Amino acid sequence: MKFVDEVKIRVQAGDGGNGCLSFRREKFIPFGGPNGGDGGNGGSVFIVVDDNLNTLVDLRFCKTFAAERGQNGMGSQCTGKNGEDLTLKVPPGTMVYDVHTEELIADLSAVGQQVCVARGGFHGFGNLHFKSSTNRAPRQTTTGKPGEARELRLELKLLANVGLLGLPNAGKSTLLRAISAARPRVADYPFTTLYPQLGVVRVTRDSSFVVADIPGLIAGASQGAGLGTKFLKHLSRTGVLLHLVDLVPADGSDPGKAITIVAKELEQFGEELVQKERWLVFNKIDQLPEEQWQPLVQKIITQLKWHNPVFAISAIKNTGTRELCYALANHFARQQRD
Numbered sequence: 001m002k003f004v005d006e007v008k009i010r011v012q013a014g015d016g017g018n019g020c021l022s023f024r025r026e027k028f029i030p031f032g033g034p035n036g037g038d039g040g041n042g043g044s045v046f047i048v049v050d051d052n053l054n055t056l057v058d059l060r061f062c063k064t065f066a067a068e069r070g071q072n073g074m075g076s077q078c079t080g081k082n083g084e085d086l087t088l089k090v091p092p093g094t095m096v097y098d099v100h101t102e103e104l105i106a107d108l109s110a111v112g113q114q115v116c117v118a119r120g121g122f123h124g125f126g127n128l129h130f131k132s133s134t135n136r137a138p139r140q141t142t143t144g145k146p147g148e149a150r151e152l153r154l155e156l157k158l159l160a161n162v163g164l165l166g167l168p169n170a171g172k173s174t175l176l177r178a179i180s181a182a183r184p185r186v187a188d189y190p191f192t193t194l195y196p197q198l199g200v201v202r203v204t205r206d207s208s209f210v211v212a213d214i215p216g217l218i219a220g221a222s223q224g225a226g227l228g229t230k231f232l233k234h235l236s237r238t239g240v241l242l243h244l245v246d247l248v249p250a251d252g253s254d255p256g257k258a259i260t261i262v263a264k265e266l267e268q269f270g271e272e273l274v275q276k277e278r279w280l281v282f283n284k285i286d287q288l289p290e291e292q293w294q295p296l297v298q299k300i301i302t303q304l305k306w307h308n309p310v311f312a313i314s315a316i317k318n319t320g321t322r323e324l325c326y327a328l329a330n331h332f333a334r335q336q337r338d
Contacts, residue, residue: 005056005156005158006153006154006155007060007153007154008151009059009063009151009154010065010150011065011066011086011088011117011118011150012045012064012066012067012147012148012149013042013045013066013119013120013121014042014043014069014070014147015070015120015144015145015146016039016070016121016123016147017038017070017081017124017144018124018141018143019036019037019039019073020036020074020075020127021141022034022035022037022074022075033137034126034130034131035077036073036074036126038073038126038129039071039072039079039080039126039144040072040073040079041120041121041122041123042067042082042121042122042123042145042147043069043082043086044086044116044119044147045065045086045087046087046117047087047088047089047106047114048088048113049089049108049109049110049111049112051092054198056156059090067084067085067086067120067147068086070082070083070123077128082123087114090156092111092159093159093237094154094156094157095107095155095156096154097153097154097155098153099150099151099153100151105152109159120147120148121146121147123145124141124144124145125142127140157236158198158237160211160234160238161210161211161240161332162201162239162241163211163212163234163235163242164213164214164242165235165241165242165244165262166243166244166245166246166258167246167261167262169249170246171246171283171316172214173213175242175244175281175283175313175315175321176197177315178318179199179324180211181199181200197212197213198210198212199211199213203326207333212235212238214235232265232266235276239277239332239335240278240328241278242278242281243259243279243280243281244281245258246258246283247282247287247297248284248288255296256303277308278308279310280301280310282311282312283313283314283315284315284316285314285319286314286316293312297312309327311323311324
């Protein structure tokens with residue numbers, strides 16, 4: 001299924017039904033009086049969070065969504081039926097903006113949370129509504145009010161506990177496959193991951209967390225280079241960033257410089273990502289003897305003056321991944337207690 005994280009739609013609430021002009025006509029009752037009923041209210045448009053969705057693809061092809069119009073009033077004091085409300089379902093993490101004003105209408109993060117984005121029109125009054133002691137045969141009615149119409153931009157920011165980031169081919173997708181049931185595409189060429197992937201990591205029977213894997217970053221990603229620029233925003237909804245580093249790059253580049261490149265892109269994208277807790281995870285230690293990779297890791301973290309947690313793993317061999325998952329689970333458990 002194609003991952004869609006931004007769509008523009010138009011929503012139209014239903015108009016209110018018109019009031020009815022009618023008089024009672026029965027044999028032997030020459031002055032029956034007014035009996036025109038009111039119209040029905042127009043249906044409103046709601047957006048609600050559905051936990052079964054993880055993309056906005058259902059809203060991609062139909063650009064206009066309209067609620068039902070209220071029924072007109074009828075004779076015999078019959079009120080028109082209210083128009084049916086229209087409910088659009090979106091995944092958790094959806095942000096709703098007004099296209100013209102860029103106003104944030106709602107930040108929908110909790111399952112079941114809903115917001116009314118277009119209010120239905122109020123009903124019109126029939127002539128029965130205007131009957132009085134001084135006006136016994138009113139011919140006055142009102143029309144229903146038009147329903148609201150808005151153009152909206154829906155933007156999805158994934159909700160996850162952990163966000164994976166790093167240069168292409170750092171092993172992010174391989175790690176996600178190793179620790180969860182997710183099956184992202186894995187290959188030996190850059191940009192294998194073309195859109196974000198989510199995976200649930202179950203550590204114990206009562207402990208689990210969600211991991212988001214985004215496409216690899218390259219230098220200049222925050223200005224539009226590569227694929228990372230449009231997906232960096234998803235990391236803003238994560239609790240911890242796992243920065244994966246290829247300890248043995250195929251091109252022979254310095255792993256320390258790779259860390260600096262990604263860190264610089266986070267700074268240029270926004271302060272929000274810089275302030276997030278970031279853990280270093282050195283991957284592919286299976287390609288070096290232990291007496292070689294340990295001093296290399298120590299040298300890099302000393303040069304960077306790194307103080308956050310550091311892990312060394314082999315995602316493809318599942319070495320060190322269990323310890324990493326338990327450390328993350330304990331971290332989130334401490335946050336809940338605090």
